[in-house]
Amino acid sequence: MSRIVVALGGNALQSNPKDVSAESQLASCRLTAKAIVSLVKEGHEVIVAHGNGPQVGQIVSTYETASKTAGGYVMPLPECGSMSQGYIGYHLQQSIGDALRKEGINRSVATVITQVVVDRDDPAFQNPSKPIGSFFTKEEAYKLVAMENGYVMKEDAGRGYRRVVPSPMPKRIVEENIVRTLAEAGHIVISCGGGGVPVIEDEDGLKGVAAVIDKDLASEKLAEIMDADVLLILTAVEKVAINYNRPGQKDLDTLTAEEAEGYMREGHFAPGSMLPKVQAAVMFARSGPGRKAIITSLEKAEDAIQGKTGTVVTN
Numbered sequence: 001m002s003r004i005v006v007a008l009g010g011n012a013l014q015s016n017p018k019d020v021s022a023e024s025q026l027a028s029c030r031l032t033a034k035a036i037v038s039l040v041k042e043g044h045e046v047i048v049a050h051g052n053g054p055q056v057g058q059i060v061s062t063y064e065t066a067s068k069t070a071g072g073y074v075m076p077l078p079e080c081g082s083m084s085q086g087y088i089g090y091h092l093q094q095s096i097g098d099a100l101r102k103e104g105i106n107r108s109v110a111t112v113i114t115q116v117v118v119d120r121d122d123p124a125f126q127n128p129s130k131p132i133g134s135f136f137t138k139e140e141a142y143k144l145v146a147m148e149n150g151y152v153m154k155e156d157a158g159r160g161y162r163r164v165v166p167s168p169m170p171k172r173i174v175e176e177n178i179v180r181t182l183a184e185a186g187h188i189v190i191s192c193g194g195g196g197v198p199v200i201e202d203e204d205g206l207k208g209v210a211a212v213i214d215k216d217l218a219s220e221k222l223a224e225i226m227d228a229d230v231l232l233i234l235t236a237v238e239k240v241a242i243n244y245n246r247p248g249q250k251d252l253d254t255l256t257a258e259e260a261e262g263y264m265r266e267g268h269f270a271p272g273s274m275l276p277k278v279q280a281a282v283m284f285a286r287s288g289p290g291r292k293a294i295i296t297s298l299e300k301a302e303d304a305i306q307g308k309t310g311t312v313v314t315n
């Protein structure tokens with residue numbers, strides 16, 4: 001039995017990026033739930049974290065559109081982040097709960113709205129880098145920048161242009177005790193959705209900040225403090241590659257932290273997509289003896305935990 005923190009990527013929540021409907025997300029979550037329940041069936045203790053880039057962008061732009069007829073008020077980004085945790089958590093909670101019942105497994109599922117403390121002086125606040133929302137062409141992107149004051153648009157790993165927002169490093173998970181208590185009591189916990197709602201701490205308490213934390217890095221922090229054995233990062237590819245989409249592409253079965261750092265320096269992993277996953281994997285592998293990270297696809301989650309596939313990152 002291992003304790004596994006599963007970080008769910010975009011395709012686990014919206015397998016068709018062009019269809020941002022709730023129905024489509026729920027259908028994806030139902031497939032994802034099967035993969036998660038297969039791990040529970042094997043006897044593993046599972047804590048789930050997930051992304052929110054498309055969803056938080058959708059929520060923000062809905063409020064922006066509504067603000068045009070509602071006195072100009074636009075919902076702040078941390079509030080939109082917390083809504084995305086509720087929206088995605090609801091679909092995952094329902095889907096995993098139903099899948100557990102179908103397997104005759106008597107376990108509960110709980111979504112914990114999670115706040116993650118970040119450093120107010122994190123340089124990321126000066127350099128927006130986290131893509132959120134839909135993809136646009138270059139022309140559409142320029143038009144949006146001109147229309148929406150304060151938007152920064154960047155090209156996202158060859159997939160089109162997206163709005164980018166600051167993405168500070170996660171420092172502390174505020175709700176860590178409740179996540180641990182629920183997990184140790186045998187419940188399936190969904191935490192750190194969208195990397196957690198970013199907050200800063202001062203003498204008055206916590207205050208949300210306009211940013212979106214990378215979910216792979218937040219999942220790594222969660223895996224560390226939950227003393228997990230495995231950080232399982234599920235994305236759209238079965239293995240990490242060097243020379244990805246270039247001549248000489250080679251899928252990697254194993255990767256030491258040192259090798260990964262070398263490949264990172266050589267630029268093999270796209271920023272904003274594979275790079276944060278490899279960074280998170282290296283951080284987790286180095287965080288304690290025997291800890292490993294696995295990067296693989298949703299479909300291969302069970303095989304990867306059984307050592308049959310995926311890219312395994314160790315210290």
Ligand SMILES: Nc1ncnc2c1ncn2[C@@H]1O[C@H](COP(=O)(O)OP(=O)(O)O)[C@@H](O)[C@H]1O
Binds near residue numbers: 010234235272275
């Ligand atoms: N070196 C690489 N090896 C494998 N995939 C890579 C690599 N560099 C970039 N990618 C791309 O990154 C994607 C994963 O990033 P992304 O889609 O942003 O993640 P998420 O699943 O968390 O939403 C992969 O599906 C693949 O298309």
Ligand SMILES: NC(=O)OP(=O)(O)O
Binds near residue numbers: 212
């Ligand atoms: N918050 C976050 O990292 O979301 P995505 O994985 O959807 O980009």
